[in-house]
Amino acid sequence: MAEFEAGMPTEGPRARPLSPHLQIYKPTLTMVMSIVHRITGAALYFGMLLLAWWLIAAASGPNAYSNVEWFMSSLIGQLVLFGYTWALLHHMLGGVRHLIWDTIHGLEPVERELLTLATLIGSITLTLILWVVGYLVMGGPR
């Protein structure tokens, strides 16, 4: 839109005033969770590389598989996996919320806030439960 800069000699229309955008609004929970849904989706997009790596390593042989195991059990690997677990569960629950909204339900002011809070609490709770179960499985008999 450089050709419409104010003060420039041009026959085209001058720069129009822009309507207020996101920055003038106080962030609400539904706003934040909306962008978090997109961010977790984008993170999971690249997270599919990890799943592919794990599957390819399993198909390649014991040496390749032990490399994956080494990375996944390292501190960075554990952090990535923990974030991955939460992102996956949060994106899934956020998706369920969107599917409910698609049916024109749960859109009233109180309902939509509760629904959004429920996806956040739900994803954190499920992630913690899954990791406790995971560690119990790891410590249990093979």
Next chain:
Amino acid sequence: MSPVQHMRTPMRRVRGLGTARSGTGQFWQQRITSVAGIPLTIGLLLIITALLGRSHAAVVQILGSPIVAIIVLLFTINTAYHMWIGMQEIILDYVHDEKWKLLSLMANTFFVFAVSLASIYAILKLSFGV
């Protein structure tokens, strides 16, 4: 085609096509893949949890067994389409330069094909043990 050759009004012909020129097709496909993704994601998480800490031989045996392999395959294929649409939506929202838009849309397709075909190949290899 002259305007008098058809009975449909211009409004009838453009209704529902939207800015994407293909109507609500991908909107609906994103819903279908998200519904399918719920049981498949739960299935994948259960499979991964069950495989934690197991030896390579055990992992190969379990991942290659029909039910497990089918769930992982369905998850991979379903997710591939879901993430392709999703990333395309993100690109169309933020990348406005025509050249970069085309390049990133192309990269999206290449990435999704490469990652999902690699996963599918690995699962099939585990299943058939070639």
